[in-house]
Amino acid sequence: MTSTDTRFRVGLLGHGTVGAAFAALLPQRADAVAGVTGLRPEIGGVLTRSQGDFDAILADSDLIVELIGGIEPARDYVLRAMRAGKHVVTANKQLLSQHGEELWACAREHGVQLRFEAAVAGVVPVIRVLQESLAAAHVERIHGIVNGTTNFILSEMARTGATYADALAEAQRLGYAEADPSEDVNGKDAAAKMAILARLAFDTPVHLDQVVYEGIEQIAPDDIEYARDLGLGLKLIGTAERVDGGLSVRVHPAFLYPGHPLASVNGPFNAVTVESDAITEITMSGPGAGGPQTASAVLGDVVSAMIPPASTPPTSGALEIVADVVSAFYLHLEVPDNPGVLARIAGVLGDHGISVKSVVQKGLGDNARLVMVVHAVLESRFFTALDELSGLGVLRTAPRAIRVIEEQFA
Ligand SMILES: NC(=O)c1ccc[n+]([C@@H]2O[C@H](COP(=O)([O-])OP(=O)(O)OC[C@H]3O[C@@H](n4cnc5c(N)ncnc54)[C@H](OP(=O)(O)O)[C@@H]3O)[C@@H](O)[C@H]2O)c1
Secondary structure, eight states, rough: OOGGGGGEEHHHHHHHHHHHHHHHHHHHHHHHHHHHSSOEEEEEEOOSSSSSOOHHHHHSOOOEEEOOSSSTHHHHHHHHHHHHTTTEEOOOOHHHHHHHHHHHHHHHHOOOOOEEEGSSSSSSHEEEEEEIITSOOOEEEEEEOOOOHHHHHHHHHHHHHOHHHHHHHHHHHHSSOSSSSSHHTTTTHHHHHHHHHHHHHHHHHGGGGOOOOSSSSSSOOHHHHHHHHOOOOOEEEEEEEEETEEEEEEEEEEEEEETTTTOOHHHHHHEEEETTTTTTTEEEEEEEEOHOOOOOOOHHHHHHHHHHOOOOOOOOOOBBBBOOOEEEEEEEEEEOOTTTHHHHHHHHHHTOOOOEEEEEEEEEEEEEEEEEEEEEEEHHHHHHHHHHHHHTTTOSSOOOEEEEOOOOOO
């Protein structure tokens, strides 16, 4: 018997989109993996709601792959596997963003690996880069397009002028959006992924509840069109950054100038930009979801776990989570085309220390549409000014404000 005949049993929990793709991929790649690791991986047992027994699969496995999703019973199975001394690979962002500390502590206590590359940005190897390649970098900021559904919808709205509802229907038709897309479009899915990235990049516990998020449901096609006149493109952006000695983690629609590395990421793709003084910036991009793509990232983790060792270090302390940050804004106002109105608006903005970077004015009969980008200002101050503008009694419709990321690297 050669060393490559030594079997490595993988217990598979979940046989849905990703689980079934993983079960198909593993035998195809078993020879190649055996060549690298000296061990031949094979599926030891499969658990779904209607087949398999967890205890029997656990007893017969060298490693557990969890592809059930959600919190329970996934959490219980992952903990029990690690307590039994088995490495675990998971793609479960919900679980890690809400119970990560408990799971990582358990992995450390039992000397096993908990790997989760596929939980964030699908096949894009951002977890590995943060945990290994950039382990010594002092990360300042991460920006991510970490939800392919919303990136597809916004790309489609920009490309065709479609409404949000039509672009969502197209995403569902093409399989980029699920029948119930709520957690994608309201930003919660991206928030879970940003919580995980922030935990790794800033070495501080971050729970999903601490991530402020906003979705894309309210985006109107004309905002995308007007902003294009100002050279801006719209994305749903996750941000994690150091702010005043603390940490801000948030997800919201944001305009980008063309020089930003994320500006050109279109369709269902994901991308993450990591910024640090030492490295300037690194951007990684690729498919963010899909059964075969995600299964490939899961198998990569299985192979890594077969070659020892990697562990999630304990946190080095807790950074304060900062809610109020500085941001530039795009602002869309519809006002009567009367003398003095513009001066009153400028007066309110000026009173709050908000200065206008660029402005486009369009006549609409008796109305005028003012579309502007204002320079970076503390968000609470901007929203106070917005309330005051609404109170002037001159706005024909509610003001529409979307954040603008001003950085450009090109
Ligand atoms: N789909 C993607 O493109 C993608 C991308 C990145 C990450 N992920 C993550 O990968 C994981 C799996 O996603 P998926 O899309 O493959 O999900 P899915 O298609 O819904 O499949 C879930 C699987 O888990 C099984 N399951 C559900 N509840 C169970 C229970 N109580 N006990 C045992 N088995 C149970 C289901 O069994 P039945 O067959 O009996 O229903 C099914 O086989 C999730 O954490 C997801 O967030 C998915």
